[in-house]
Amino acid sequence: MVMAEAQQALNSGKMLMDKNESWLSNFSSTSSFVKGAGRWAGIGLQEVAVGLILTLIDLVTLLGNTVVFICPVVEKRLRTVTYMFIMSLAMADFLVACLVMPFSIIYEVTGMWLFGKLFCKVWISFDVMFCTASIVTLCFISLDRYCSVVTPSHYSRRMSRGRCIVMTCTVWVYSSLISFLPIMQGWNEMPGVDFDAGRECIFVTNWIFAIVASALAFFVPFMVMCSMYFFIYRASRLKATRVMSQTLEIHYHPNSKRQNHLQLENKATRTISIIISVFVLCWLPYFVLNVWLAARGSNSASTVLVETFKVITWLGYCNSTINPMLYAFLNRDFQRALRKLLICRHRSQVDIGEDMVSIATFTKTAPDLDYSITVPVPNDAQKGKPKP
Numbered sequence: 142m143v144m145a146e147a148q149q150a151l152n153s154g155k156m157l158m159d160k161n162e163s164w165l166s167n168f169s170s171t172s173s174f175v176k177g178a179g180r181w182a183g184i185g186l187q188e189v190a191v192g193l194i195l196t197l198i199d200l201v202t203l204l205g206n207t208v209v210f211i212c213p214v215v216e217k218r219l220r221t222v223t224y225m226f227i228m229s230l231a232m233a234d235f236l237v238a239c240l241v242m243p244f245s246i247i248y249e250v251t252g253m254w255l256f257g258k259l260f261c262k263v264w265i266s267f268d269v270m271f272c273t274a275s276i277v278t279l280c281f282i283s284l285d286r287y288c289s290v291v292t293p294s295h296y297s298r299r300m301s302r303g304r305c306i307v308m309t310c311t312v313w314v315y316s317s318l319i320s321f322l323p324i325m326q327g328w329n330e331m332p333g334v335d336f337d338a339g340r341e342c343i344f345v346t347n348w349i350f351a352i353v354a355s356a357l358a359f360f361v362p363f364m365v366m367c368s369m370y371f372f373i374y375r376a377s378r379l380k381a382t383r384v385m386s387q388t389l390e391i392h393y394h395p396n397s398k399r400q401n402h403l404q405l406e407n408k409a410t411r412t413i414s415i416i417i418s419v420f421v422l423c424w425l426p427y428f429v430l431n432v433w434l435a436a437r438g439s440n441s442a443s444t445v446l447v448e449t450f451k452v453i454t455w456l457g458y459c460n461s462t463i464n465p466m467l468y469a470f471l472n473r474d475f476q477r478a479l480r481k482l483l484i485c486r487h488r489s490q491v492d493i494g495e496d497m498v499s500i501a502t503f504t505k506t507a508p509d510l511d512y513s514i515t516v517p518v519p520n521d522a523q524k525g526k527p528k529p
Contacts, residue, residue: 198459207235208482215482223282223305225305229274233275234460240267269316276358277312277362283365283369284365284369291372319357329344346431351431415471423456423463424457
């Protein structure tokens with residue numbers, strides 16, 4: 142009897158030990174799963190909200206720049222030589238939305254870089270390349286505007302289709318040379334400063350690279366644009382002054398389009414100036430802070446500066462979202478094409494007579510002297526005129 146009870150107790154203890162081992166095994170398995178998923182444990186409500194907002198910005202950027210590519214298909218007035226520059230700008234913005242923003246969103250939400258050190262360099266190179274392509278394209282647009290306004294008689298010869306193709310290709314070659322070449326070769330890195338490639342993707346720059354790259358990618362093209370628009374403004378003022386002085390001596394024919402030409406020419410210049418200004422407001426803080434951080438060295442990388450740098454970087458990305466909106470609101474040809482896409486009509490009710498200059502593509506330029514003069518006839522001459 143005693144032996145039976147002892148055997149029963151031994152069996153019960155063995156069963157209990159088996160249960161404990163099974164529970165411990167399950168716990169170990171669960172712990173391993175939690176450890177493997179630990180990188181996602183820090184994602185909270187704030188990270189999800191940030192991810193949704195950034196994803197919305199990315200989708201709007203994709204949609205807006207896709208429309209820029211489609212509009213010339215439905216609107217013949219957009220099939221111009223100058224629109225090639227706008228297509229180049231839209232291409233840079235579109236690639237930002239495809240190859241830069243999505244990985245930045247994942248990095249911001251998870252707080253970890255999940256794609257390896259090699260792709261980290263590729264991703265940073267894409268970022269620098271597309272930013273540079275955007276601003277250099279805007280620089281070439283300002284040159285086109287200068288030729289159109291200041292020297293309209295030579296515009297068609299200076300801005301031929303072949304020359305615009307060469308200029309567009311030059312933009313992308315130049316952008317790749319100051320992005321992929323130095324970054325993949327490690328010319329931007331600082332000796333003794335590295336980061337954990339399994340968790341971070343940081344654009345480490347020494348002060349020489351930061352100054353040279355920022356000058357080539359932003360400050361020099363920006364100065365060229367400022368110079369071009371200064372000359373454009375001065376030429377527009379001189380042209381307006383000349384027209385006003387002529388108005389005091391002659392009478393315009395009622396059907397003359399001279400004043401309308403001048404108004405639309407000024408509106409075109411103001412429009413592209415708005416595009417440039419928005420770009421500068423989006424990207425100038427980034428380049429200034431980037432140079433300042435590189436000049437101060439690695440000791441300046443505080444938490445506040447890191448978070449500020451992230452916000453300023455996304456402010457630059459938002460420029461790719463804003464550009465198509467500027468075209469839609471300020472260009473009649475773009476509005477006409479967008480209306481055709483949305484309403485699926487082949488004809489638009491927009492008064493073409495009010496759109497003699499394409500606001501973004503600048504397909505026509507006001508000639509130097511395009512007005513009709515009516516010489517006042519003296520009353521005596523009218524009295525002496527034979528009656529029919």
